[in-house]
Amino acid sequence: MSFGEKLSRAWRHLSSSKAEAKRAFPDDTLKAIADAITAGEQTHRGEVRLVVERALPFDCAWDGVTNRQRAIALFADCGVWDTEDNCGVLIYVNLAEHKVDIVADRGIDRKIDHATWQAVCRTMTDGFKQGKFHEASLDAIGQVNALLRQHFPAEGARPNELPDKPLML
Template sequence: MVKSNSSQASFARWWRQVLFVPMLHSKWLTPAAKARLTEQVTLAERGHRGEVFLIIENHLPIQDAYRLDCRDRAIDLFSEYRVWDTEENTGVLIYVNICEHKLEIVADRGISTHVSPTVWRAMCEKAVSGIANQKTEESLAELLDEVGQLLRQYYHLGDDPAGNELSDTVVFLK
């Protein structure tokens, strides 16, 4: 995982963040929906040595929105939440930005040696399509399941005595 410096400064992106009204867009993320997604993360982590981490954010931080796009924000959060800090470098961050209608997957170098960026991109596009059709929770649950299946394919483990390296709780950044 290498941070790209490809973000272009964008006054339009900054304005979208400033004008974004969270209560109009994130009504679907109720405490019950967050609990169900947390359970989906737990299910996605069964049967393999990987770690799955889900972050949902209303909008980019205003102070960074001019120069930072969703991909770079996801990479920053991958580092901040230490998703990279797993024993076999098999952490996968799923980042959803509600304001930008974007979803990014950042995979650590262990799993990236097995799964091409094209596969991750296709998974993102499928989930974003479902989100656009007002099936946000269902689309994220399906994406979590797909990520879990990929991790099982390359890092299968029938019994995981070491347990979780990262929390399964969905992180919601307002």
């Protein structure tokens, strides 16, 4: 990445505002997402975590950390890898770059391919382009829940291992 590209990317992240993030994901949207995650997790063994990041930390933006690399780091930082059945799924939204990435634990990765996850990501990014953050997020959560229900159906009551409320960074 050239100096100019680094500078442009860093500026995009530095100039991203908390107000923009709040407009995209207001409290009612965050609650609806949490409710959808909670309801879905009652039908499958997966654990779903949504992380919305307004902007990368400056050093990550400057050093060229990719969206995928950041999602993998947050997958670890949020403990999504540490679920009982290795059924954690992290949906990572980078608002400054308008990108979405999904990282699934090894138990899920064996059954659901990358192209399927990319289709879920496109649901979000296509909706975001139209300003439909609420609808696109709920549609994507619905798709993730359906995939997990198909491959990892619920087998009775189980504890909730990860918070259902989206994490806003």
